[in-house]
Amino acid sequence: QKEVEQNSGPLSVPEGAIASLNCTYSDRGSQSFFWYRQYSGKSPELIMFIYSNGDKEDGRFTAQLNKASQYVSLLIRDSQPSDSATYLCAVSLGGSQGNLIFGKGTKLSVKP
């Protein structure tokens, strides 16, 4: 059974702080890793993807991948109340074209 594990939270951080979201996956054959944001009652939207070990930065967001530890994380710098949402980690065995396996998501709350 291929699994993607996330702490369901809620994770609460003050406005302006760094929010750190973590995800582990079970299948070492996983090739691509995605972070989706889902606001309450809305559909998921892609924030970032990462394929290689190390860090990938996009604005206030940084994705970190450690394949040896089967661990991927998302850092949100200067957190804003508008970042309050559920963050879904997803992995693909077949690269970017493969099917996605989603975690349950971590609910983030940014307090003003």
Added chain:
Amino acid sequence: EAGVVQSPRYKIIEKKQPVAFWCNPISGHNTLYWYRQNLGQGPELLIRYENEEAVDDSQLPKDRFSAERLKGVDSTLKIQPAELGDSAVYLCASRSTGHEQFFGPGTRLTVL
């Protein structure tokens, strides 16, 4: 560019009744996905189409669920008969040649 369109947005039915969901993907997107998202969970893949061909339906409960994608564009997902446990949000997503899956707004199904 118009996004993924789904209808209806909400559906309430009694158990044992049939129900159908419709999806119109983004124009030019050959890959279409149907997901089911239960409350507090991440989306779970039901079926994936490449053009009109269902390339992965391993997670589709075939005793009661069926899907079609005529002419490789619109798709319909059907449940017959519905059970209480089918209450969930049914998401349609589409993808072109890149990595990003674009999700529709979903259909929230309630089975009474």
